[in-house]
Amino acid sequence: MSNEGRTPDLTRDRGLQTVRESTYKYALAGCAVLSVLTTVGIIGVLFVDAAEFFASPAVTFGEFFTSTRFSPNLEPVSFGIFPLLLGTLLVTFGAALVALPIGLLTAIYLSEYASQRTRSVLKPMLEVLAGVPTVVYGYFALVYITPALNVVIGGVNGALGTQFPTLGLFNGLSASIVVGIMIIPMVSSISEDAMSSVPDSLRQAGYGLGATKFNVSLRIVVPAAISGIASSFILAISRAIGETMAVVLAAGSRPPDIPPTQSAFGLLPYVAPGDLLALYSDSAATMTVAMINIAVSDLSGGSLAYQSLFAIGLTLFVITLAMNVISDAIANRYREEYE
Amino acid sequence: MATRSESGFGEVSRLRGIVFKYLTFGASLVGILALGVLLAYVFWDALGLESAGTAWYLTYTVTLLAPLLGFLAYARDKPEVTAGAIELVGFTLAGGTLSFAAIIVLIVIAGPGVWVTYFLTVVAPVIGLFLYGQYEREATWVGLAMLGTLVVGPIVGTLGLGAISTVAALLGAPGVYFLSLVVPGAGLAAFLAADRFDASRRVALGVAVGLLVLAIVGVPVVDTVPIVARSVWFAVLVMLGLPVGFAVTNTARQPARRAAFALPAIAIGGFLVGEFVVGAIGATQPSPWLDWQFLTSPTSSLPADAGLYPAVIGSVFLIILVSIFTFVFGVGTAVYLEEYAPSSGLLGTVTRLINVNISNLAGVPSVVYGLLGLGIFVNINIQFGPVVYAGIGAGTVLTAAMTLSLLILPIVVISAQEAVRSVPDSLRQASYGMGATRWQTIRNVVLPRSLPGILTGTILALGRAIGETAPLIMIGAVATKYNPPSGLFDTLTAMPLQIYTWAFLPSEEFRYGVVAAGVVTLLIVLLSMNSVAILVRNKYQQETY
């Protein structure tokens, strides 16, 4: 009959419900803003204090990047970052040599050969590798690995009559090994994800053409997943660059001595392999280690050494950020390759 | 076109493939084996097993190791027994962790006065409101009220701290903990009995009363043991007793699972028998560096006296603060980014940028976060009009907690985002289809479903934070401290920091003994945290299917 008064009231009961919805929405948005603030904070702090460092009359850009001596407190004071870069390079290169092949092979095994049961056992165990605190790894290097390596070197020298240098208490080799072990899970986990995303139809095509599993894995799956694999490599290296405590404990606080270079073919600087190897047997402080040392000795602010902390930190931040961005770009590229 | 052949189709050599398969398998094991060897070494050193005689080894192999292995073999193909055993172990671990944390935070750090103040102004009202909200589903104001209490309560509590503490002193510390821990605990036990085990009201009431009686009866017993104070007894009874009691009841009720009780029986019984035999035959015992003395003494320059106590307290304090901060802000950010933030248009670009920003933050080295803490929380002096902000102190608990929280916040956000993303959209659609608002959908559908994943991710991230040293050094945490922190603005030391300090001491005994004990302690704490995380993930993964 009459529909008057029967029209449903579709307007919400505003009042309390609106208040509640808005409160939650803005509270949560506020949380998200915090992450932006963090980045702003990092960049701000680094740039401001690094600028103060470079503004000081005692320091120039040129000297920072080319001086071959880093000594913030001992006379003659010099703030050359080059030895620290060399130390970082040594440890990172060594760690990459350990982690990248092992990580990639592990990823191939997990993705192509392992049964479901094996995977479910191995993957968590690999995650444990990543979960051990870095200071523990440094301790392992200092206390177990260096002596063990020295025993091995002594044995090899005795048996083969070679002249491999014995490792000092703090040395770059143990640091490289231990950082390498630490980043294996990063390489293996991300590479395995990339390889598992390769569509099975590609493998089927390979098998249909009479290829063995070895061939399919190495010539079809790995090349197809190469972007993800490359991205994992870069991320792992970036992590190794930023690694601090393991290197402090294992490689000590003295930056490596820059080896003498000779010119090959008149133009290219060339370091004798023997000298390079010798670098690994001695202390190899990295950028991160130098930062720790400065922090431990002087944190009151104001002094040049304190400010150099931020300059080094800024360099480190820029390097790792660039690598992470590159790694992301490479990884995103592979999403389109199958479509 | 090929010719016919009656013979086989030929053979393709698989040699390379087989070699490669074993090569890759070996590669997967390299890291694990290396770590295993290193861990074995450090445990060996920490527990001083070197000095133990063969008799000691033999005894324990027979009384403990062999029966355990036997149980494992027995339980291999009985999933019910395995599930029961895992539940027993898991709940005991979780309960142990909880009681440990409760003792440290509520008793050692906070003390009865502080605890009861905040209990009355924050904890009790919030729990009361929550329970009310469970009964009166119509009262939708409860959520807002809880939020409000969380903000206002601490302020009221701080203001009234003095007054309430005086009153609390009259009750005495054990009285305070009895009222604030045991009584609510008894209520919780009764609730669980009625809810989970379908006990009648009388039985539930009986359980509650039983708990209260047990607490009181235990007091004279506990008084005979010097290290265990009455307050500690109450805390342990509730925090450890409830989870263990729950697990035990659950296992006992299902006949198929009852065999799981063999595991704790073997563990405890085997240990006791072993001790008895070793004492009887006078076998040389190991001389461990990791012993009760180590865990309860402060550091010292003499290796034999050095201990980890202040560092343990400091670490626990830190972790609790960090977990609160990162859970709230991490989950909040994740929920906002996944549920509220627009994905198209200008704001959509902003959302994408925030996501990229967070993933970049996750890759920043921890030293840089230390620098951030140094620059924002320590060496800073800015004026906002009349207010001067001069930082929150070098090496204080608050500075360390804030810095570590910022460090692991991106990781927590990313794993929370993944957990929220994994909730199927069809569930959200169903909720909206019934006329629910966005917050109602999040609170009733999305969050409950994604909570296990969020918890797992957060616990794993906390495990990372507990082992971080570099940021602590950068914010000026002192290398040697003899007392545990007494408040938010007191300086602290933490386990990894203590380990680092010790490792540089030249004495061999420090390096091979004390540090090993410290490392093992840290690893055990980490192991329990990770186990709890994995247990949570496994338990709830089964339930959602």
Added chain:
Amino acid sequence: MTTEDMATETEADDDTDSLVTSDPGKGGLSENDDRGTVMAADTIVESRDLDVFYGETQALQNIDLAIPENQVTAMIGPSGCGKSTFLRCINRMNDLIDICRVDGELTFNGKNVYDEDVDPVALRRRIGMVFQHPNPFPKSIYDNVAYGLRTQDKTENMDAVIEESLKKAALWDEVKDQLDKSALNLSGGQQQRLCIARAIAVDPEVILMDEPASALDPIATSKIEDLIEELAEEYTVVIVTHNMQQAARISDKTAVFLTGGELVEFDDTDKIFENPESQRVEDYITGKFG
């Protein structure tokens, strides 16, 4: 030797008379064949009593099928009745599925491919496969075709062989200037022809095709169909298709599989489509059920 072969062939021919399992008697070889195929074609692949199980479910029952050489044999039927499963048994691609179990005999050139001493990888080098969705590797066009050659160590004159294969696959003219470009830039139809080129580059005896044109548009489909007819002159083609008209257009013989994994009738294509023996086949062809 020759007599023996003849004897084997005759036996095989006799067997084809009893190929039709549910309807006895007639069927078999026809005397009129538009495509001019000889009455007694050599059988290159034959299955006897083949049963295939996926776990507990039986996918194929008692399949007796003799596929003649150098002809196009089509397998039609509603979805889920085992056509693809049978196809994948021929080159033992079903080995890649854990729960798949095969009973019975399937011979290729007289040799049972499921014998203990048969190496499936070697088998697959004699039998090529083209899949439903084109699956070129994310490599260049040249490298796609070269993949099989490199894998099987047939790298002499690779350029010439690749050119030849692309020509046979009717793709050469379209891609000859962009051999080093990524294969993923090609259209769907081109990609499928590339997959065909890839398969024939290694000179198989049999080409198995699992619904090769079902993911393509009509123009690309007709190009593929023309291609198939040409390929049959050199190779044996076995094609699974959903599209009955396609089977009627391009195949010499047709096998009809119906629900439950049953081979209901196998005969010359004309016979199947104009005057099938089995009522069920007639119902299927006239569209009484899908």
